[in-house]
Amino acid sequence: MTVTTRSESKSQKRNGTAALLDFLSKWGTILTILILLAFFSITMPPFRSAANIVTILRSISIVTVIAIGITVSLTVDGFDLSVGSVATFADTLVISMFVWYDLGTPAAIIITLVVTLIVAVVNSFLIVKLRIFDLLATLATMFIFEGVALTYTGGGSISEGMPRLDGTPTFGDIESGFRLIGQSPYIIVIMLVIVAVVHVFLNYTKHGRYLYVVGGNQEAARLSGIPVNRYRTLAYFLSTFLAAIGGIMLGARIGSSQVNAGAGFLMPAVAAAFIGYSVAGIKKPNAIGTLIGAVLVGILENGLIMMSVPYYSLNIVKGVVLAVALAITYYRKAR
Amino acid sequence: MQNISIEFPGVKALTNVDFQVESGTIHALIGANGAGKSTLMKILGGAYNHYSGTIKFDGIEVEMRSPADAKKLGVAVVYQEVDTALIPYLSVAENIMLDVLVNEMGKKQLVKWKDIRASAREYLQRVNLKLDVRTLAQDLSLADKQRVLVARALAGHSRFLILDEPTAPLSQTETEELFGLMRDLAQNQNVGIVFISHRLPEIFEVCETVTILRDGQVVTEQPVNALTQKQVIEYMLGRRFDETYPKAEAEIGKTLFEVKNLYEADGAVRDVSLYVRSGEIVGVTGLVGAGKTELCKTIFGALPIGSGELLLRGRPLKITSPNAAVRQGIALVPEERRKEGIFVEEPVYINLTASSLDDFCGTLDLVNSKAERETARKVIDDLKIRTPSENQKLAFLSGGNQQKVAVGKWLITDAEVYIFDEPTKGVDVGAKHEIFELIGQLACEGKGIIYASSEIPEIMGISDRTYVMYDQTIATELQTAKTSEEEILFFSAGGK
Numbered sequence: 100m101t102v103t104t105r106s107e108s109k110s111q112k113r114n115g116t117a118a119l120l121d122f123l124s125k126w127g128t129i130l131t132i133l134i135l136l137a138f139f140s141i142t143m144p145p146f147r148s149a150a151n152i153v154t155i156l157r158s159i160s161i162v163t164v165i166a167i168g169i170t171v172s173l174t175v176d177g178f179d180l181s182v183g184s185v186a187t188f189a190d191t192l193v194i195s196m197f198v199w200y201d202l203g204t205p206a207a208i209i210i211t212l213v214v215t216l217i218v219a220v221v222n223s224f225l226i227v228k229l230r231i232f233d234l235l236a237t238l239a240t241m242f243i244f245e246g247v248a249l250t251y252t253g254g255g256s257i258s259e260g261m262p263r264l265d266g267t268p269t270f271g272d273i274e275s276g277f278r279l280i281g282q283s284p285y286i287i288v289i290m291l292v293i294v295a296v297v298h299v300f301l302n303y304t305k306h307g308r309y310l311y312v313v314g315g316n317q318e319a320a321r322l323s324g325i326p327v328n329r330y331r332t333l334a335y336f337l338s339t340f341l342a343a344i345g346g347i348m349l350g351a352r353i354g355s356s357q358v359n360a361g362a363g364f365l366m367p368a369v370a371a372a373f374i375g376y377s378v379a380g381i382k383k384p385n386a387i388g389t390l391i392g393a394v395l396v397g398i399l400e401n402g403l404i405m406m407s408v409p410y411y412s413l414n415i416v417k418g419v420v421l422a423v424a425l426a427i428t429y430y431r432k433a434r
Numbered sequence: 435m436q437n438i439s440i441e442f443p444g445v446k447a448l449t450n451v452d453f454q455v456e457s458g459t460i461h462a463l464i465g466a467n468g469a470g471k472s473t474l475m476k477i478l479g480g481a482y483n484h485y486s487g488t489i490k491f492d493g494i495e496v497e498m499r500s501p502a503d504a505k506k507l508g509v510a511v512v513y514q515e516v517d518t519a520l521i522p523y524l525s526v527a528e529n530i531m532l533d534v535l536v537n538e539m540g541k542k543q544l545v546k547w548k549d550i551r552a553s554a555r556e557y558l559q560r561v562n563l564k565l566d567v568r569t570l571a572q573d574l575s576l577a578d579k580q581r582v583l584v585a586r587a588l589a590g591h592s593r594f595l596i597l598d599e600p601t602a603p604l605s606q607t608e609t610e611e612l613f614g615l616m617r618d619l620a621q622n623q624n625v626g627i628v629f630i631s632h633r634l635p636e637i638f639e640v641c642e643t644v645t646i647l648r649d650g651q652v653v654t655e656q657p658v659n660a661l662t663q664k665q666v667i668e669y670m671l672g673r674r675f676d677e678t679y680p681k682a683e684a685e686i687g688k689t690l691f692e693v694k695n696l697y698e699a700d701g702a703v704r705d706v707s708l709y710v711r712s713g714e715i716v717g718v719t720g721l722v723g724a725g726k727t728e729l730c731k732t733i734f735g736a737l738p739i740g741s742g743e744l745l746l747r748g749r750p751l752k753i754t755s756p757n758a759a760v761r762q763g764i765a766l767v768p769e770e771r772r773k774e775g776i777f778v779e780e781p782v783y784i785n786l787t788a789s790s791l792d793d794f795c796g797t798l799d800l801v802n803s804k805a806e807r808e809t810a811r812k813v814i815d816d817l818k819i820r821t822p823s824e825n826q827k828l829a830f831l832s833g834g835n836q837q838k839v840a841v842g843k844w845l846i847t848d849a850e851v852y853i854f855d856e857p858t859k860g861v862d863v864g865a866k867h868e869i870f871e872l873i874g875q876l877a878c879e880g881k882g883i884i885y886a887s888s889e890i891p892e893i894m895g896i897s898d899r900t901y902v903m904y905d906q907t908i909a910t911e912l913q914t915a916k917t918s919e920e921e922i923l924f925f926s927a928g929g930k
Binding site for chain 2: 319
């Protein structure tokens with residue numbers, strides 16, 4: 100209703116180009132997805148067979164879950180850069196629980212989720228208590244926990260049957276039930292459930308409302324009696340928690356722990372979250388927008404790989420997409 | 435200055451103002467809030483380029499359209515917020531010589547530190563400040579920062595200094611020292627000084643001539659010793675357009691809320707005791723900077739309480755944060771509405787329920803959107819908030835309607851004590867009237883109301899009893915029916 104009343108009153112004053120711009124900023128993302136799909140299908144017949152909705156969703160599921168974490172941190176006008184390292188840390192922990200300590204799936208997952216929350220504790224301490232600017236605080240923790248994960252493994256990777264760096268042989272194996280988490284359809288279901296739950300949480304619960312309100316005007320929220328610091332802390336706990344789930348999904352998918360495995364997810368996740376801002380003209384960080392943003396990034400990546408763009412050049416494209424998403428968000432904010 | 439006029443969209447801020455200062459004298463510029471002091475001062479500082487009228491300097495007509503013009507002519511303004519003019523992480527020397535460094539370097543690229551420091555030391559001496567010029571500006575006290583700014587003005591060859599409420603943040607001794615400096619500059623260094631202050635005793639102490647503004651016009655210009663404090667106040671108030679105050683006849687009951695010996699942790703409020711009875715509207719007035727806003731915020735837990743007691747119905751309250759205050763039945767409508775009271779990017783209904791969302795939550799803290807919107811619509815009707823629907827983004831509402839939303843938020847919480855801090859600021863006459871009606875209604879429901887405002891006519895119109903603040907504490911308590919605007923202004927200005 101808001102949207103219609105406003106666009107009516109505006110369109111009287113504005114000319115056609117402005118209206119077109121308005122339309123593009125709202126629906127441009129979805130339009131771009133359709134254009135990309137059409138383009139890749141026409142130019143590359145193999146894309147058509149590979150690019151069914153299931154493959155696309157599977158390929159973006161980990162990015163999406165991590166991006167949802169960033170989205171939650173964005174709701175309080177924060178920014179969690181440490182999610183990539185959290186994913187690495189969670190991947191390392193969960194695989195080590197299997198390979199080094201021979202634990203079962205539930206125990207491995209629970210221990211991993213609990214231990215990674217240390218990152219959230221540090222983040223919220225730096226940001227809420229010490230009042231360090233979000234971006235810088237999480238930049239620091241990004242490096243800290245990248246290092247923690249590496250130190251924990253002794254600077255290497257972990258996989259089944261591989262001895263530890265000091266030569267101790269390992270006997271644990273990764274349970275097949277755990278590996279299922281990384282397979283389609285389960286990995287897609289997990290992602291969709293997370294998107295749905297976070298969507299409901301942000302839009303239909305008191306807590307989601309407060310997160311947005313705190314992000315909109317922190318001082319006004321404080322003077323409205325909202326415990327601002329508690330909600331900012333909550334946002335960082337949720338972003339870490341979601342990134343850790345992303346890391347566990349990653350571990351299940353690749354069946355091992357690799358050096359800095361999560362780092363590569365940071366940029367597409369940030370891009371997805373910011374593309375999500377503008378989808379349907381919501382102009383706020385939101386879960387469904389983030390999912391659509393991740394789809395866009397995923398299609399682009401898959402299509403380009405198929406066009407045999409070398410993997411080492413992909414970052415150029417991803418970086419450009421991020422820049423465009425940011426440009427749309429901030430250009431509109433400025434006016 | 436002759437015939438100076440300036441208009442802003444919708445307001446004529448100054449009309450045909452004549453103002454003159456001689457070098458070597460101290461000239462006071464006073465007026466009530468909104469009389470046009472700051473506007474006049476900003477024109478002198480070159481901040482506006484759309485004034486009409488003429489400005490003469492040594493009898494020659496000049497243009498004063500930009501800060502650079504003002505600087506060239508040797509007019510410098512020391513604004514109240516000294517921190518905005520200093521660069522905190524540069525040394526005192528660099529701050530003093532900033533204009534020189536920026537404007538007089540010419541083609542030279544290298545800074546001669548020795549020369550810079552030597553001249554900075556010289557100017558520091560002229561303002562009688564003993565400091566190492568390498569100290570960083572951020573490490574100085576407020577009083578010293580002011581002096582550094584004065585030194586900068588001297589370094590820029592200023593012949594006229596405009597001091598905007600320089601004494602507001604200073605202690606008694608610091609104020610005395612500043613006056614000493616002002617006299618020295620005027621008498622021995624032939625600098626003309628325009629002194630703006632709300633504190634009447636200071637004007638009588640240090641100034642020779644006074645110009646009084648009211649509603650954008652000069653009412654009088656006279657030698658200070660030809661006037662009494664009382665006359666000055668009369669000139670400042672003049673005859674005012676009488677606004678009507680809807681006075682709801684609320685029954686005043688027992689003491690509802692009490693504040694005992696309240697101190698703010700950093701001394702922004704000192705030793706304040708007051709009480710509010712149910713159904714009573716208690717005014718808190720005083721000049722800008724007297725501590726009204728700080729008092730409101732301290733009671734509400736938005737500023738840290740140093741010591742003191744707060745009692746509601748005789749029971750002590752434990753207020754550690756605004757969140758705690760809200761849960762214990764206290765509401766605050768803050769002064770800086772856009773910054774502190776509303777969420778402009780959110781729709782009206784989200785703004786209205788921001789403090790009472792708990793009441794609309796069911797299982798799993800899911801918000802009952804239907805009940806929430808219904809309540810929002812009721813408040814919109816009750817307060818006559820002009821909006822197409824409860825879904826309208828707040829940014830598209832007018833200032834008065836935004837203010838009503840900021841008030842409406844607290845009606846839903848059903849608090850017991852309502853604190854209003856300058857609720858009519860930036861609100862048109864019609865909306866003002868409605869806000870007064872609303873406050874009257876709250877009183878009729880037996881709530882306790884604290885109404886803080888520096889608009890004395892409002893306090894006279896709406897309050898039952900009023901406290902006057904001066905210098906972060908309560909100067910006196912007055913029965914509104916038995917006092918006058920003159921008396922309130924007398925106490926506000928530090929009279930005893």
